[in-house]
Amino acid sequence: MKSLQLEVVKNNRLYIKVAEQMRKLMETDVIKQGERFPSERELAEQLGVSRPTVREAMIALEMTGMIEIRSGSGIYAKNAKSMKQIQLIDSGIGPFDVLEIRLIIESEACALAAARITEEELARLKQTLLDMEEEERSPNASEKADQQFHEIIAKSCQNSAIEYVIAWLWDLRNESVLSTGFLERIRKEGIHPSIAEHRAIYEAISNRNPTRARAAMTRHIESATENAAKYFQKTE
Numbered sequence: 001m002k003s004l005q006l007e008v009v010k011n012n013r014l015y016i017k018v019a020e021q022m023r024k025l026m027e028t029d030v031i032k033q034g035e036r037f038p039s040e041r042e043l044a045e046q047l048g049v050s051r052p053t054v055r056e057a058m059i060a061l062e063m064t065g066m067i068e069i070r071s072g073s074g075i076y077a078k079n080a081k082s083m084k085q086i087q088l089i090d091s092g093i094g095p096f097d098v099l100e101i102r103l104i105i106e107s108e109a110c111a112l113a114a115a116r117i118t119e120e121e122l123a124r125l126k127q128t129l130l131d132m133e134e135e136e137r138s139p140n141a142s143e144k145a146d147q148q149f150h151e152i153i154a155k156s157c158q159n160s161a162i163e164y165v166i167a168w169l170w171d172l173r174n175e176s177v178l179s180t181g182f183l184e185r186i187r188k189e190g191i192h193p194s195i196a197e198h199r200a201i202y203e204a205i206s207n208r209n210p211t212r213a214r215a216a217m218t219r220h221i222e223s224a225t226e227n228a229a230k231y232f233q234k235t236e
Contacts, residue, residue, distance in 0.1 A: 015178075018047055018057035019088050023066060026077045037067070037075040040232055055232055056094030059182045064088065071189055071231055092176025095183065095228060102169055103221040109154055109162050110201060110217035111210035117156035122206055125152045129202050133195055146193045147174075153205070153217075182228075191227050194220065 025031045037043065037058075044051045058075055061067045068076045117125070131145035147170050154166035173179045197220040204212035 013090055013094075014049060014053050015056035015060060015094055016088055016090055018049060018053055019060045021047070022057060022061055023088065026066065031077045033077055033079050035077050036073075037077065051229075052094070052096030052100065055096055055229065056178065058232060059094065059178055060088055060091060062185075063091070063178070063181055069232060075232065091178040091181075093172045093179065094176070095173065095179040096225065098169060098173045098176075098179060099221060099225045099228070102166075103218065103225070105162070105165060105169070106150065106153070106221065107214050107218045109157050109166060110205065111214035112159070112162070113153045113156040114205045114208055114210040114213035116158045117153075117205055117208075121152055121156040125149065125156075125202055125205065128152060129195075129198055132193070132198060136192060136195060143193060146198075149198060153201075156205075182231075186228055186231050189231060191231075194223060197223060 022031075022037075026033075031037060038046075040051050040054050043054045047054065058067060058069060062069050066078055068078055070076060128145050128149045132149060135143065135145050150170070151163075151167060154163045157163065173183075197216070201213065201216040201220060204216045
């Protein structure tokens, strides 16, 4: 049989395709070693992608050691030429993609929970909030209580599809190398789940106020997104 010189067909996520373009810019010295990358906004405009996609591409590059993200300063090129053999691989759903879909689904789920939650579930939600406060005192906080807090809300919607989807979204986050690697980095920067925001969610649900509950969950996830994005931003 004749041997053909074919390339493996790939169906990479968008952030991998963006990361490959960034790698080529470094390999060809368009962006030299030690040089700072253009702003996130500029890159997104030139590439025709969203800013979260640019962030996730940069996370993938940082994980390979091709770039350095200096919080409060910017993103700097390292020696990509010496890393030509390193393959950028699909490392799972990115953290900003997960946050975006959680904003859409969990905000509405929270409103529904405020109308349907049982007294027993409300008591569990309160206990989980206390568990979160206790976890935050630990230097190696696992954040299991944070996930449990959101899963109780999903269950209290009394809709098995919502409960399944939200549990699946947390699984996506926990099983993604890209997401878990990034979360570990921002935790070292001192970014943790806000107890005050979770308390506001609990109070809105306990008052059986769907409008306030929706708004509280929206604020919480938007705040989490903004805090995570600060990792890439320069202060000058």
